[in-house]
Amino acid sequence: MINANELLKRYGAGELSFCGENLTGVNLTRADLIGIDLQESDLHSAVFVLAYLNRAKLTKANLMATRLGGINLSQANLVRANLRDADLHGAILQGADLRSADLTLANLLDANLIDADLRNTNLSGANLTGACLRGANLREENRKYSANLRGATLRKADLRGANLTGADLARVDLRGANLSEATLRGADLSGADLTEATLKGTTLTEANLARAVLRGTNLMNAKLERADLTEADLASVNLQGATLADAKLIRVHLAKANLTRARLNRADLSRANLWGASLRDAHLIETYLARANFTNADLTNANLVRAEMSSANLTGAILTGATLPDGRIQP
Amino acid sequence: MVLATSVIPPIAASSLLSEVAKELASDQNALRIKKLMLFACTQKWENDSHRLQEVNLLELVKRLLAIAPTLEQLQSRIHGIANSLNKSAEYTLIANAIINRVSRLYLETCPVGAGAGAKDYEAVAQILACDPDHLRIKKLLILASKNIWETDANRLNSLPFLDLVQEVHDLTPTPESLKAVLDNLAKTLSKKTEYEAIAERVCLIFQSLYFINLSAPALEMLDITLTEGILEASLGASSESLPEPSCEAMAQPQQPYAYIRQQALPDFFDLRVSIMQSANPMRVKILLFTLMHEVFTPGAEHDSLLKNHELDDLLQILLQTHKLLSDLESKLLSAARSLQESDEYAQVAQVLLRSLKPFYTYLPLKAGLPTSADEGATNIVSVEAGLPGTTEPNSQKGDGSPSARPDHTCQVLTFERAIEISELQAGASSHD
Structure with missing residues (x-):
């Protein structure tokens, strides 16, 4: 076991490799250790607050319960590192390789994870509030190799352009997060809270959004083909120009939602609540609308060709110019 | 001035x-x-x-x-x-x-630096000459005025400070422009941090040329605080000794400009990315925490307090509470100075200023506003963009008693004056 002074002395003398060393509890606050090789070393409970470990090699290192607030780990290699319970508040992990790392319950509040590689990373229960994950890669490689964000907090996180294909985001707190242009194809967002989030142009094809909360969310031009939105709360949501073809919208709450020009062809909207929703110019061809509630909804110029709406509630709905299931145009 | x-x-x-x-x-x-x-x-x-x-x-x-x-x-x-x-x-x-x-x-009705007399230049030159870093200061001033990086000791010694001070002052009409010039030059030098500190010191010493009516005791105070590093206190105190602007100054047509915050708040996601790309998020938070609450001291208590503040909340409050870029700048730099590793935090302050500057617009002082001598020092007025009814504050001049000022401890003089004007305006428009 070596101590902080010895490590700094040897590093200062040009030594870079400290693989497999026991450095538990070492305090290296603000230390400059750029490019250090600490692969497989034991750094349990060590302190690296505001230290510089840019491009450090930390593969398989044990960083459990470490204090890494404000650390610079840009472009560091943290493949399969153990960062359970680590404090990474305001840390810089830009371009870091965190594949298969364990970040369970880690605190990444306001951390910089721009362009980080987070494939197969375990982030369950982690706090990513305000974190910037722009362009980060959390893509699923195969069913067994996908990022796990179960129970994580991603409130106000910046996930613009991030790749979250197949990621496990079940019950994640994404309130106020920005997921514009992100890819969430086939991602599990069941029960997730996306209140006030921004998902402009986001790809959610085949995503599972069952029971998710999307109140006031901006989903303009989002792609939701074949997505499962069963019982999701989409009150007052903006789905202008969004694609929801073949989506499952059973018992979905879409009161006051803006679905202008949305494409809902063949979607299942049975028992959906569309009270006061705007569906002007929307495409509802072959939709299944059993017991759907369109009270006071605006369906001006909507296309309802071959839609099954025999049991739909259309009290007070505006259908001017709409194409009805039999092809007639409502005067 | x-x-x-x-x-x-x-x-x-x-x-x-x-x-x-x-x-x-x-x-x-x-x-x-x-x-x-x-x-x-x-x-x-x-x-x-x-x-x-x-x-x-x-x-x-x-x-x-x-x-x-x-x-x-x-x-x-x-x-x-x-x-x-x-x-x-x-x-x-x-x-x-x-x-x-x-x-x-330009036909000079009043030559550049007319306010600053030979005595003022001499006083500044003397302070600079006594500075332990006087050679570096000289190098920086030569670079600013002549675009030469002079390293020859003989030539450096042969150039008197007095001429350099005058030349640099002529080139920079306001303390802001002086700061911009020196900071930009310091950034290009290999000993960047040292020269940034020197630039800051030079700006401070040059203040007396812009606040020309500063009395001799006030200048002494400035000198004292230089060593103590408490800029704001001295400037705040000296504001009391500033005389009313002369009629001559009032009569001259002036169009002071200031960077004033736009009404619309920025996209905080974009802002956060731009800041995170060039600064350590933790340091940004420490700096903002220090500016808004108290000097951050590493330890469990402040660590956990800092975790209760999210970066974008801090940025939002920062923007909402700073209508003038110059005020923001002085507060950030002052907060940076109060922290350990002040050089690191000064860099963070610069990143913040660069990222926030686009949300401030350079606007002219609306016609009719008092162009008093002291506010002209930095060409600053506090007119919130789109402030309704810019009335004739001249009629109410002198109403802003010091006690009515908000209780800010780290204000630069000009901002205090600006607040006064802003309050006068607010008062004037509310009476309409």
Whole structure:
């Protein structure tokens, strides 16, 4: 076991490799250790607050319960590192390789994870509030190799352009997060809270959004083909120009939602609540609308060709110019 | 402070005009000069060298004179542009070259630095000469005024501080422009951190040239606080000793400008990314925490407090509570100074200022506002963009008693005055 002074002395003398060393509890606050090789070393409970470990090699290192607030780990290699319970508040992990790392319950509040590689990373229960994950890669490689964000907090996180294909985001707190242009194809967002989030142009094809909360969310031009939105709360949501073809919208709450020009062809909207929703110019061809509630909804110029709406509630709905299931145009 | 207010003669002698244009054309940096002048006139950045060559410098000079009827406007406009460019250090020198030459075309009703007399220059030169870093200060001043990096000890010694002080002061009409010039130059040097600290010190010492009515005791106080590093207190105190502006100063047409925050708040996601790309998020938070609450001291208590503050909340509050960029700047730099590793935090402050500057607009002082001598020192007024009914605050001048001022402890003098004006305006419009 070596101590902080010895490590700094040897590093200062040009030594870079400290693989497999026991450095538990070492305090290296603000230390400059750029490019250090600490692969497989034991750094349990060590302190690296505001230290510089840019491009450090930390593969398989044990960083459990470490204090890494404000650390610079840009472009560091943290493949399969153990960062359970680590404090990474305001840390810089830009371009870091965190594949298969364990970040369970880690605190990444306001951390910089721009362009980080987070494939197969375990982030369950982690706090990513305000974190910037722009362009980060959390893509699923195969069913067994996908990022796990179960129970994580991603409130106000910046996930613009991030790749979250197949990621496990079940019950994640994404309130106020920005997921514009992100890819969430086939991602599990069941029960997730996306209140006030921004998902402009986001790809959610085949995503599972069952029971998710999307109140006031901006989903303009989002792609939701074949997505499962069963019982999701989409009150007052903006789905202008969004694609929801073949989506499952059973018992979905879409009161006051803006679905202008949305494409809902063949979607299942049975028992959906569309009270006061705007569906002007929307495409509802072959939709299944059993017991759907369109009270006071605006369906001006909507296309309802071959839609099954025999049991739909259309009290007070505006259908001017709409194409009805039999092809007639409502005067 | 009486700012040099120079008025363009109705018809600048055409021979002088073409002479100035010729001088600019023969400058070794003629292309960059053209680029900068073209941008000042057209807001377009031209990179095509053919098109640049076609541009008539004489026409550009004429247009520039039309756009900037006073030398101060020319200076603040050209320095403002140079400061906003990627290569701000290089363009600061270009800006100086332009101002040096074009300034001849302004009929000086009151020469630059007229307020500052020989005595003021001597006092400043003396303080600088006694500074332990006087050689580095000299190097920086020579670089600013002559664009030469002088390292020869003999030549350095042979150049008197007095001339350098005067030259640099002539080039920079406001403390802001002085700061911009020196900071930009410091950034290009290998010992950047040291020179940034020196630049800051020089700015502080030069303050007396901009606040020319500062009494001798006040100057002494400034000197004392320099060693103690408490700038704000001294400036705040000295504001009491500033006399009312002279009639002469009032009569001169001035168009002070200030960077005033826009009404619309920015996209905080974009802002956060731009800050995170160039600064450590933790340090940003520590700096903002220090600015808003108390000096951050590492330890469990402040660590957990910091975790209760999210970066974008801090940024939002920062923007909401700072209507003037100059105020934001002084607060950030002061917070940086109060922290350990102040150099690191000064860099963070610069990143924040760069990222937040686009949300401030350079606006002219609306007509009718008091152009008092002291506020002219930094060309700052506190007029919230779109403030309804800019009434005649002249009629209420003098109403802003010191006790009515908000209780800010780290204010620069000019901001205090600006607050007063802003309050007067708010008061005036609410009575309407």
